[in-house]
Amino acid sequence: MSRIAGVLRRTFGIVREHVGTDTSGNNYYVIPKQKTWTGRLVRAKRMVEAANPTEYEYIEGSIPMEWDAWIRGRRKEPPSAEELLKNESYRENIKLKAKAVEEKDLALQAQEYEEGLVATVAKGHASTAGFGKQEISEDPTTTANTFQPGSWLPKK
Secondary structure, eight states, X not given: OHHHHHHHHXXXXXXXXXXXXXXXXXXXXXXXXXXXXXXXXXXXXXXXEOSSOOGGGOOTTOSOHHHHHHHTTSSSXXXXXXXHHHHHHHHHHHHHHHHHHHHHHHHHHHHHHHHTOSOOXXXXXXXXXXXXXXXXXXXXXXXXXXXXXXXXXXXX
């Protein structure tokens, strides 16, 4: 079989085996371990053929993390369709729970603010003398079109 694969490889290019497809339409392949004509061993390679091959259309996270782990060699076997669906539903469930907790936290913060349990945020640092006082600036707010060089100097 390795001779036939070698002849096919030299004739038609690289022989790759289709391993699977994800929900986005990306195809995953493995190029098996092989010997070159000089006798050198070339280890197996894993690759993905994107559903949208142009680089500018790539969106981060378009490759599921299970397939990413397989490509990078963190797992030996490619993920099954059942595993992908199970993990996707688990992630959606976690997102819903996180949203519910965030809404509950915002409601609790609003209630505490209304009851006066939470102080308003003041500018500055608590150890300064002017903490919480509104600072009035003596700097001009605008000069518009009437600015004359040298007409205003900052205080020392």
